[in-house]
Amino acid sequence: MNAVEDAAAATGRVAGTTAAATTSTALVQPGGLVDEIAAARSYRQKAKAANTLRAYASDWNQFEAWCNERSLEPLPARPEAVATWLAALAMAGKADSTITRHAAAIAWYHRRAGEVAPQHRDPRGVIADTLAGIRREQRSRPSARKAAITAAQLKAMIAEAEGEGTRAIRDRAILALGLAAALRRSELVALQVADVAEVNEGLKLTIRHSKTDQEGAGQVIAVPTGKELRPVKRLEDWLAVRGRAAGPLFLQIDPQGQLTRNAMSDRSVARLIQRYGAKIGLDPETVGGHSLRAGFLTEAARSKASLAKMQEVSRQKKLEVLLGYVRSVALFEDHAGEGFL
The missing domain is CATH 1.10.150.130 (Tyrosine recombinase, N-terminal domain)
Incomplete structure (x- = not known):
């Protein structure tokens, strides 16, 4: 080893020793360790939604x-x-x-x-x-999954939320947006005002957590303006009443009809859907929170939307689930026995 190599090796040993000492000192510093333990505890608590x-x-x-x-x-x-x-x-x-x-x-x-x-x-x-x-x-039992609510049925339900009262305006927005964005009831009540972005074509909704996104990576859904259910207009009407202050998008309303600052519960959304469903003759036992999401997928399949576009909105990870809706809608299309039965 020449003089240059000797010097480099010595420098490396000193640098290594210094780095190790620095790391060791940092680990035993009371303040640093306390903060790091607190951070570790905080991250553990965030492991679950x-x-x-x-x-x-x-x-x-x-x-x-x-x-x-x-x-x-x-x-x-x-x-x-x-x-x-x-x-x-x-x-x-x-x-x-x-x-x-x-x-x-x-x-x-x-x-x-x-x-x-x-x-x-x-x-x-x-x-x-x-x-x-x-x-x-x-x-092995017949599925007890809640029935899909079609666009026509939802339009009739929205019509039952009559008047310009706070509750009626809120309920119309929930019904229209729930189907238009294929939202789970838990996703509806988790929405914040900051999650809504208005664009020329309609809305962009940010879903921060969902059943298929437990890590909270976040997903953005496009909601068109619409001509029949008009989800964007319904939501604008609600925001005009609610205001755009930060917080939950859909708020509870007290028995006196006054807005609170508390988010609705997912169960209250299910009851809301059942209540309006009953008003148009649907069996409340057969519809619920999933009915709006199922309604979107059923209508999309009926409209011949591609699986990719359906998945873009519903965020289903398994294509088999989407194929189930498509097969259900298309059972009688090009039936094998159509020509001779």
């Missing part, structure tokens, strides 16, 4: 109460106890997706408490087998 955490809390409270009534230990819970709880939910008529979420909530609460989730200490697989059995049984 707020709606998911609320659902998990409700699920856990139910499981805990069920265990207490039966003198079972909820934390740590035995796999057999969890499997029995999931079976009880199925007996109560809960959907397999809801039951799966209950299982996830139990696992999450165990991890948060520093315990191994029951699913990970279940060598006999009783939890997995119970869930598989529930799914198999439920999927």
